[in-house]
Amino acid sequence: MGLVVEAKGLKKYYDGVKAVDGLDLEIGEGEIYGLLGPNGAGKTTTILILLGLTEPTAGEVKVLGYDPTREPLKVKRLTGYLPENLGFYDDLSARENLLYTAHLNRIPEKEAKKRVAEVLEIVGLSDVAERPVRAFSRGMRQRLGIADVLLKDPKFVILDEPTSGIDPEGAQQILEMIVHLRDEKGMTIMLSSHLLHQVQRICDRVGIIHRGRLVAQGTLGELGAVVEEGACLFEVRTSRVDEALLGALRGIEGVTSVEAEGELIRIKATTDVRPRIARAVIESGAELVELKGHTYTLEEIYLRYFQE
Amino acid sequence: MTAVFWKELADHLGSRRFVIFFFLILIVGGASAYLAAQALSGRETASEFIYLNLFTVSGGGLPSFLGFLAFFGPLIGVVLGFDAVNSEFNRGTASRVLSQPIYRDWWINGKFLAGFTALAIAVASIILIIVGLGLYIFGFPPNGVEISRIAMFFVISVIYLGFWLSLGILFSIVFRQTATSALASIALWLFFTLFLYMLAGLIADQVAPIKPGVSADVFAKHESIRDLVLRFSPVALYEEATTAILIPSYRGLGIAALLQEAAVPTSPLPLGQSLLIVWPQLVSLVALTSVCFAISYVIFMRREIRST
Numbered sequence: 001m002g003l004v005v006e007a008k009g010l011k012k013y014y015d016g017v018k019a020v021d022g023l024d025l026e027i028g029e030g031e032i033y034g035l036l037g038p039n040g041a042g043k044t045t046t047i048l049i050l051l052g053l054t055e056p057t058a059g060e061v062k063v064l065g066y067d068p069t070r071e072p073l074k075v076k077r078l079t080g081y082l083p084e085n086l087g088f089y090d091d092l093s094a095r096e097n098l099l100y101t102a103h104l105n106r107i108p109e110k111e112a113k114k115r116v117a118e119v120l121e122i123v124g125l126s127d128v129a130e131r132p133v134r135a136f137s138r139g140m141r142q143r144l145g146i147a148d149v150l151l152k153d154p155k156f157v158i159l160d161e162p163t164s165g166i167d168p169e170g171a172q173q174i175l176e177m178i179v180h181l182r183d184e185k186g187m188t189i190m191l192s193s194h195l196l197h198q199v200q201r202i203c204d205r206v207g208i209i210h211r212g213r214l215v216a217q218g219t220l221g222e223l224g225a226v227v228e229e230g231a232c233l234f235e236v237r238t239s240r241v242d243e244a245l246l247g248a249l250r251g252i253e254g255v256t257s258v259e260a261e262g263e264l265i266r267i268k269a270t271t272d273v274r275p276r277i278a279r280a281v282i283e284s285g286a287e288l289v290e291l292k293g294h295t296y297t298l299e300e301i302y303l304r305y306f307q308e
Numbered sequence: 309m310t311a312v313f314w315k316e317l318a319d320h321l322g323s324r325r326f327v328i329f330f331f332l333i334l335i336v337g338g339a340s341a342y343l344a345a346q347a348l349s350g351r352e353t354a355s356e357f358i359y360l361n362l363f364t365v366s367g368g369g370l371p372s373f374l375g376f377l378a379f380f381g382p383l384i385g386v387v388l389g390f391d392a393v394n395s396e397f398n399r400g401t402a403s404r405v406l407s408q409p410i411y412r413d414w415w416i417n418g419k420f421l422a423g424f425t426a427l428a429i430a431v432a433s434i435i436l437i438i439v440g441l442g443l444y445i446f447g448f449p450p451n452g453v454e455i456s457r458i459a460m461f462f463v464i465s466v467i468y469l470g471f472w473l474s475l476g477i478l479f480s481i482v483f484r485q486t487a488t489s490a491l492a493s494i495a496l497w498l499f500f501t502l503f504l505y506m507l508a509g510l511i512a513d514q515v516a517p518i519k520p521g522v523s524a525d526v527f528a529k530h531e532s533i534r535d536l537v538l539r540f541s542p543v544a545l546y547e548e549a550t551t552a553i554l555i556p557s558y559r560g561l562g563i564a565a566l567l568q569e570a571a572v573p574t575s576p577l578p579l580g581q582s583l584l585i586v587w588p589q590l591v592s593l594v595a596l597t598s599v600c601f602a603i604s605y606v607i608f609m610r611r612e613i614r615s616t
Contacts, residue, residue: 044614051407054612073409081407087400091319103311104408148404 002029003062004156004188005050010059012045012212019045020056021212027190032182034203035192036302042212043192044084047158050190051081064156077105080149084160086141090134094125094144097133098151105152119147123177139170146177157181159191163198171195175202196299208302216301223301232272236265237290238281245284252276263289312410312418313425320388320426329384330430334437337376341438343367345445356576359450360457360554362442373438374554377431377465378547379501382472384430386493388423389476391486393608398486406613416477416608420601423473428466435462453556456579460553467593468546472497474600481604481611500541508537539589542596549589552582559585 005027012020020042027033035043048054050063052072061067066074088097095116102112120126123143128136136144142162149157159178163171179202181187193199199206200220207217216223238245241260249258249267253276257268267277274291281288320326347367348358366372371379393416396402406412435458443449450458475496479489512534516526538544552558556576583590 048612048614053403053406054614055610073411076407077409079407081403083400083403083407085400085403087396087402087404089319089401090399100311100315101404101408103315104405104410106311106409145404152408 003027004029004031004064005190006060006062007046007050008060010046010049010061011057012042012049012054013057018212020049023059023209023212023214025207025214027188029188030182030186031188031204032178032202033188033190034199034206035190035209036194036196036199036206037192037209038194041209043209044160045212046209047081047160047190047192050158051075051079077152078155080152080154080157082142082145082149082157082159082162084164086145088133088136088141088144091132093130093132094120094136094147095129097144098148101148101151107152115151119150122150123147124173139166139173142166142170142174143177146174150181153185154187156188157190159189161193162191163193163195171198178202196302220301232269232293234267234269234274234277235290235292236267236277236281236288237263238265239263239287239289241265241286242284245281245286248280248284249277252280309410309414309418309421312415313422316419316422317425320422321429325387326384326426326430329387330434333376333380333384333430334434336370336380337373337434338437338441340366340370340376341373341441342445343370344372345442349445357454357457357556358446359439359442359454360556362438363458363461364551364554374547374550378468378543378550381465381469382497382501382543385423385427385469385472386476386490386497388426389473390480390490390493392419392423392477393480394484394489395480395486397484403613412609413605416605420474420477423477424466424470427469427473431462431465431469435465453576453579457553457556457582460579460583461550464546464549464553464590464593467590467597468542471542471593471597471600474597474604478600478604481608500543504538504541504544508534511537539592542593545589545593545596549586549593552586553579556582558582 003026005025007023007025010020010023010025011018023042023046025046035046037043045054049056049061050068052068052075055069061069063075064078068075088094089100092100098116098119099112102116107115117126117129120129123146125140125143125147128140133141133144146162149159162178163174166174175198178189178191182189191199191203203220205217205219206223207214208223209215236249241263246258246260246265249255249265252269252273254271254273255267255269259266267273272293274293278288278291281291341362344362344365344367348361348365363373366375393402396405405415439450439458472493476489476493479492480486483489483492512530515533516530518526518530539548556579559577577585
């Protein structure tokens with residue numbers, strides 16, 4: 001698997017303020033990579049550096065094998081970028097806006113017309129192609145933005161906050177489109193977001209960026225494991241909670257803590273003690289309603305990182 | 309670059325403000341030329357260069373066409389330029405366009421060229437309409453000398469308006485807000501068209517005060533200082549340059565020429581000689597335009613393309 005993005009020790013200072021501070025990033029071919037972080041963490045700056053739209057203060061970057069500062073055109077020819085605050089020429093129609101992009105990409109006129117029609121079809125805007133963009137809703141603009149990115153048939157797509165400010169249904173459509181791009185066209189996709197549950201659904205790998213540094217990186221499972229080193233968390237729901245039961249649970253070998261919260265009991269242990277928990281509950285005379293091992297949601301992982 | 313050029317040109321020619329300013333200048337300029345033509349055709353002895361007089365003679369209380377163009381022309385230049393770049397940033401189109409595989413300078417060169425072309429089209433059509441008006445009133449066509457001098461006048465006018473265009477574009481790069489760059493351009497316009505004339509007189513009065521009974525030397529000094537200050541203004545440069553072009557017998561500038569007038573024949577000069585007289589003014593105009601463009605270019609090439 002080739003690397004689409006390779007960044008080492010990336011730094012970008014603005015008048016002494018460190019926007020990106022020693023960032024290492026690697027994205028493999030065919031991946032959907034989520035760049036997460038709070039506002040102002042350096043996500044957009046990182047993206048601008050990858051596209052050669054701003055120069056890094058220090059560090060090395062390679063995008064598809066080219067240095068974006070020295071060979072921006074080669075990078076931009078192969079990379080599609082959906083900016084955060086997406087803008088179109090309001091007086092022009094959707095089709096005219098896309099045709100302009102096609103001309104900038106030097107796609108021949110005949111081919112351009114065909115491609116524009118195609119991408120409009122993909123994002124479902126064929127019906128409104130002749131309308132001026134002024135009348136478009138935020139969701140439609142975003143979809144038009146994706147059409148704009150697809151127009152040049154990129155190998156690598158960077159989406160900056162693709163779903164922010166869009167209603168859940170629209171966001172869902174966009175997420176599906178993103179997965180579709182990877183599956184059908186084999187594109188590598190990098191998206192930045194602070195909307196965790198969405199990223200969680202579609203990303204193969206995520207990187208958490210905080211104060212200009214990548215504080216964690218990996219699949220969701222890996223990140224969860226990092227958060228709780230060697231610890232297992234179980235949630236037990238019973239019909240009745242009393243001190244005797246809690247005492248019995250605490251007595252199980254390997255259990256490090258037991259907390260009750262109404263009918264929900266949270267148990268931390270060093271190993272998988274689920275069979276013994278079940279027995280302890282039954283023996284106490286209560287009924288076992290639910291017993292599950294807890295997997296971390298991205299939100300928890302994320303919060304965990306920023307608490308530290 | 310051609311894609312940017314054609315789009316920007318289409319935007320300019322279709323934009324409401326361009327049309328408004330075009331018709332403003334057309335109506336005012338046309339009226340002054342018409343009144344000039346009335347005044348000219350009423351004269352006993354016809355001037356040798358009646359078509360040139362059309363642009364320089366004022367009639368019926370209105371200033372000459374030349375005066376109008378020197379005063380209002382800058383506005384049309386500024387109006388085409390003042391939001392060329394910052395509005396693209398504010399709308400969020402800049403980051404989309406510049407993430408396409410085009411060099412940054414293509415984009416801004418395309419904008420400059422399109423602005424120049426729009427100005428050239430506007431000036432050419434106004435001049436042609438005035439010549440047509442002359443044809444209608446006088447009933448005979450302009451001669452070769454007149455045509456070549458009018459063509460030269462056209463070129464100088466486009467350069468002059470081009471200076472204001474590039475000033476507008478420079479401000480549109482320097483200032484993030486379109487309102488700020490518009491106000492800054494207008495402020496500079498007022499300074500050059502009004503205040504510098506007052507200031508020049510003031511400075512000359514201070515350095516070489518004219519009291520009753522002073523020698524001609526002091527007069528000459530007073531005038532040369534005034535001219536020196538005025539030549540910082542593109543408006544004054546333009547007026548001097550076009551005066552020499554449109555009045556073939558014009559031989560010199562300032563008081564020296566005035567004092568010697570009796571001794572110098574008033575026969576018309578060939579175009580080449582007229583050009584020689586105002587060559588410094590022409591070079592300065594071109595230089596001012598290029599300097600504005602160069603500064604814009606340098607700032608823009610290093611600018612970070614962020615869509616906020």
